[in-house]
Amino acid sequence: MEQLTDLKAILHSKRANIYYLEKCRVMQKDGRVLYLTEADTEKQYWNIPIANTTCILLGTGTSITQAAVRMLASAGVLIGFSGGGGTPLIAANEIEWLSPQSEYRPTEYVQGWMAFWFEEDKRLKIAKQFQQQRITYMQKIWGNDRELKNEGFSLDDQDIQQALTHFSAKIEHCQDVTNLLLIEAQLTKSLYKIAANNTKQKDFVRQHDSIDDANAFLNHGNYLAYGLAATTLWVLGIPHGFAVMHGKTRRGALVFDVADLIKDTLILPWAFICAKEQATEQEFRQQCLQNFTQHKALDFMFEAVKQASVEGKDL
Template sequence: MDYLTDLKAILHSKRANIYYLEKCRVMQKDGRVLYLTEEKVEKQYWNIPIANTTCILLGTGTSITQAAVRMLASAGVLIGFSGSGGTPLLAANEVEWLSPQSEYRPTEYIQGWMQFWFDDHKRFLAGQAIQRLRIQYMQRVWTSDRDLRGEGFNADDEDIRHALQRFNQRIDESKNITELLLTEAKLTKALYKIAANRTKQTDFVRQHDSVDDANAFLNHGNYLAYGLAATTLWVLGIPHGFAVLHGKTRRGALVFDVADLIKDTLILPWAFICAKEGATEQEFRQQCLQNFTSHKALDFMFDSVKQLSKGDF
């Protein structure tokens, strides 16, 4: 049965929903994908609008039926298994994605990507382009977002402006991928310091296995960004192993490259803001998803990857 015949197609870049589910069972029932929760009194079914969903993260205590996977695949929804809160229990930098199988994805983008990827210099130029796009997006969002400006994250502030200008200069001065990655790490470290000062968390140290709220929110939000990146690449038909920055030896490294386009802009400041306000994990997640929608994160990722695949560095 072709489930797509009953679905109204929505472009992946325009889809609104990312689901994180735990302690439930995902199943197909009456032509729909539902998740079942066990309440004290009765079982409750909740519908998942798959035609408007980009990816589903299954946390602890979840199960999924074969029929549900088949229907999700037909709608082009990515499925991921993760630990509690969207963060893996064992591996800090990997999510195991189950990609829907489709032979009707476009070929032009992977063909364009391959035209430059085997050339070390062109791959380096693509890495520089990703970093420039990342800064342009941050400047645009941090200038226009009223809530962020109210919390002190304004791209026109002197310390932020100088940090971004210095980063742009170092991008141009970088001679290879190693130098570019080092420059990127210095920018992120500078942004952590700025965010910690803005939210009066001056003792912050970035540690992936730390239990403080800011670190936990950064981990959680980054995995949401990885979900968007994986969706973008799958829809455009570009395998995750063809990275330009994070190394050719890491199988999913291109996911991290594409996620970098939005991570520091949309995840980093709100991780610190929500930690300061004592927000719950769910409240932080809702804030991230709202940011993705209001600032058209998927649109930006799609446009950026398409631009790179055309060799427009």
């Protein structure tokens, strides 16, 4: 069996894989984690490269052995249970991630986070910082990604420019988190409208329980982003309850704060593009994972959270 240090050889911020599995059994065999599928005539085993994996979503018809969970935990892989197609994300009765247990994660980041978190004005400053970083990241990606430009998601688009400029200007004038959440929702609503127009889906309405492809892909892709955010926070040792924006009603709210750094940039446009092209769930998921790797989404999330932890105490 691989040693614990070998399993963590690849930094989490550099890992490439997220798995969504259904109708299979996850198990440990000969020092590896495998998933078993049953075809009509034979059983097939598939290897999961756990040292290069951030999280695994277990969908309908799955089971997992204790030995497999032990190896996944040793490699620092998060496990989530979900419904079909990756949504909704469920473990027991609430949205949650099953985090690997480790007493040897860094303490500097959670200590830095706690140094500012108990002061409301400092939490607001970090929330504003996250939103500005979100805009900067979108400008960088949408300004350079050729495929997105071909689909109309370009900084040359006047509506996109106006939406981002308007939001960026409003951020600094927010006096509280409630107001920041309101203008953030307005930005996302504007981006939905732009995306729907670009992909000729003019009757689109964002509804989480809707069955149309665009809404389903948005749900699915957002949960992938939540997986990256949960991984980032687990590695840095920051509990999910210490949110800067979403923490009024949801215990895991910091996951949503961190996921927001990349959701609108990498998930939103491709949900509409893939819906227009009548892509399958698997094709959409592969596109999302490719985007995460190509645009170094996990690296960006790590740096944003580390920066907030280090600089927050000096606000």
